Amino acid sequence: MTAEQLAPSTEDFAAMLDEVFGTDERFDGKVVTGTIIALDKESATIDIGLKAEGRVMLKEFASPGQDAELAIGDKVDIFVERIENATGEAILSREKARREESWTVLEKSYESEERVNGVIFGRVKGGFTVDLDGAIAFLPGSQVDVRPIRDVTPLMNISQPFQILKMDRKRGNIVVSRRAILEESRAEQRAELITSLADGQVVEGIVKNITDYGAFVDLGGIDGLLHVTDISWKRINHPSEVLNIGDTINVQIIRLNPETQRISLGMKQLLEDPWASIDQKFPIDTRLKGRITNITDYGAFVELEEGIEGLVHVSEMSWVKKNIHPGKIVSTSQEVEVMVLEIDPEKRRISLGLKQCLDNPWESFADKYPVGSEIEGEIKNITEFGMFIGLAEGEVDGMVHLSDLDWNKSGDVALAEYKKGDMTKAVILDIDVSKERISLGIKQLTSDPISAVSGLKKGGTVTCSIINVTENGLEVTLGDDDAPMEAFIRRADLSRDRSEQRPERFSKGDKVDALVTSFDKKSRKVGLSIKALEISDEKEAVAQYGSSDSGASLGDILGAALAAGKDKK
Numbered sequence: 071m072t073a074e075q076l077a078p079s080t081e082d083f084a085a086m087l088d089e090v091f092g093t094d095e096r097f098d099g100k101v102v103t104g105t106i107i108a109l110d111k112e113s114a115t116i117d118i119g120l121k122a123e124g125r126v127m128l129k130e131f132a133s134p135g136q137d138a139e140l141a142i143g144d145k146v147d148i149f150v151e152r153i154e155n156a157t158g159e160a161i162l163s164r165e166k167a168r169r170e171e172s173w174t175v176l177e178k179s180y181e182s183e184e185r186v187n188g189v190i191f192g193r194v195k196g197g198f199t200v201d202l203d204g205a206i207a208f209l210p211g212s213q214v215d216v217r218p219i220r221d222v223t224p225l226m227n228i229s230q231p232f233q234i235l236k237m238d239r240k241r242g243n244i245v246v247s248r249r250a251i252l253e254e255s256r257a258e259q260r261a262e263l264i265t266s267l268a269d270g271q272v273v274e275g276i277v278k279n280i281t282d283y284g285a286f287v288d289l290g291g292i293d294g295l296l297h298v299t300d301i302s303w304k305r306i307n308h309p310s311e312v313l314n315i316g317d318t319i320n321v322q323i324i325r326l327n328p329e330t331q332r333i334s335l336g337m338k339q340l341l342e343d344p345w346a347s348i349d350q351k352f353p354i355d356t357r358l359k360g361r362i363t364n365i366t367d368y369g370a371f372v373e374l375e376e377g378i379e380g381l382v383h384v385s386e387m388s389w390v391k392k393n394i395h396p397g398k399i400v401s402t403s404q405e406v407e408v409m410v411l412e413i414d415p416e417k418r419r420i421s422l423g424l425k426q427c428l429d430n431p432w433e434s435f436a437d438k439y440p441v442g443s444e445i446e447g448e449i450k451n452i453t454e455f456g457m458f459i460g461l462a463e464g465e466v467d468g469m470v471h472l473s474d475l476d477w478n479k480s481g482d483v484a485l486a487e488y489k490k491g492d493m494t495k496a497v498i499l500d501i502d503v504s505k506e507r508i509s510l511g512i513k514q515l516t517s518d519p520i521s522a523v524s525g526l527k528k529g530g531t532v533t534c535s536i537i538n539v540t541e542n543g544l545e546v547t548l549g550d551d552d553a554p555m556e557a558f559i560r561r562a563d564l565s566r567d568r569s570e571q572r573p574e575r576f577s578k579g580d581k582v583d584a585l586v587t588s589f590d591k592k593s594r595k596v597g598l599s600i601k602a603l604e605i606s607d608e609k610e611a612v613a614q615y616g617s618s619d620s621g622a623s624l625g626d627i628l629g630a631a632l633a634a635g636k637d638k639k
Contacts (some may be wrong), residue, residue: 102150104116104117106140107123109141111128114126114128114140116162118150118160124150124160124162150162169204171203172202172205173205175203176205176234176244177237177239183233185231185251186202186231187203187231188200188202188203188207188229188230189226189229189230190226190227190230191227194208196210196211197209197211198222200232202232205244207244208245208246210245215249215252216256232247233248233250235247235250256292260292263291264328267326268323269325270322270323271322271323272322272323273323274321275287275294277316278293282298282309284309285301294335295332295333295334300334300335300337301313301337301338302338302377303376303378304373304377305363305364305373319337321336322335322336322337322340352420354410354411354413355411357407357408357427358408360373360374360380360405360406360422361373361404361406362401367384369382369387370382370400372408378420380410380419381419381421382396382408382424386411386422386426387400388424389430389431389506390465390466399424400424407427409422411423430503433503434462435461435462435466436501438462442497442498443498444498444515445461445495445497445498446493447460447461448460448492448493449488449491449493450467450490455471456469456470456474456475459494459510466508468496468509469508470496474509474513475512475513476512476513477516477555478554494512496511496514497511498510499511499514519549520594526549526589527586528589529586531583531585532548532583532584532598533582534547534598535579535580536577536579536581537556538578539573539576539577541573542561543558543559543560543573544576548596557597558598559584559598559599560599561573562601563601564576565600565604566601566605571601584598585602585603587599587602
């Protein structure tokens, strides 16, 4: 046999190597049990039952934040990535072995909704990484706790329970929650705690959060709402005026609903109710000093003592300033003197008066200017029913009604002669202090023209002065020239003879006598007739000096009447 025949072929040499080192591909990608045969500072040499050995870094055997505890001869589960025949070493991974083991266990826990233990060991965008005994899970930042946590360091590198929210083995994704565990625990604690609480019970709590409408207080696992109106008997605009987050306070349970687990709390209920004896403390008409705490469109609130506030309505703030915002009369924190006007203990309301502690200008005016006094003032305002005049240096106003402007002119005509800002005189007609009203009259500055006209009654005879001749009759005045009364004699009443019923036969300035045919003192209207006077005189003459039946003519009778009149003169 030749040397070439004795030399092994390439295929034979490969088969020999396989026989020596082994080529069991059944181990690739699987987890097998190996034995630690050597240890150094960084790695462990592991025999997995083949003719080759592999090395694994010690850190793969350690949990986050802990050191690996290994000894020669220990049995460990190892993941075989591949067998490298060329070097005779196996590529092994303890981490992948643990991961495979963990995934199998975690899938069972996920399906049964059981908790799993893990360790938070790193930060990533949007959350943290958690080691679930080899499997790496994602913990979103919103799932760390029931409320935001600024520093998560105390929670890292310690074993704690988590709830698996979602997992996908193909993609290697696991999402866990620590918050779900806490909420479940808190729910259990709340249910247990709620059974130990009762209405009226006084408990200790910690202010957890503050809002505009109140504060949430942690009672040791369950929160209660302390409404802003139940913090103090006095007015509080915002809970932060009294409370701070983290404060430990005593509160009373006002209302407890076991079904909804809602708890209403109160602080002021632990103090004496200042309204209990309010009637005896603040009798009606008592004058008190207080501080303005709040100003609204309808008035101002005054604090009389801690927990007791009363309202000064805008109508009770000033004797003379009407329709003005309270903020232009008083200011917040101002010390004022007020009078108690009314108390309603049930509704917890006190009505106060500010103006009652000041001099009443209406009373002062009435004392200084009695009815009938003549006074002068500035016209402040003109309305459709009259005008207002400022009196007593502008402190009070008096009103002149249309009917009290002029004796003869209509109200509208007389009012047109005045304008705002003019100074005018008037007479005080009436003062009503309770209603804060002063009635004035301008026409009363002169006497009523009617009183100066003698014979001014129905059937009486008056002497008139013609002031104007018109086509329809005569415009005349009666009485005193300083305060005349105006009237009108119609054309048909100028004479009994139709031919003499001509206005043009009269002249302006002439004086004529006329009979009063009608007179309405209230409306100040008078009816005059020269014709009626002539007829009346004729009847009187006939009655005195004879009749036409005696043979005397009407001319003779009238002549006798005239002669008798001259003799009497």
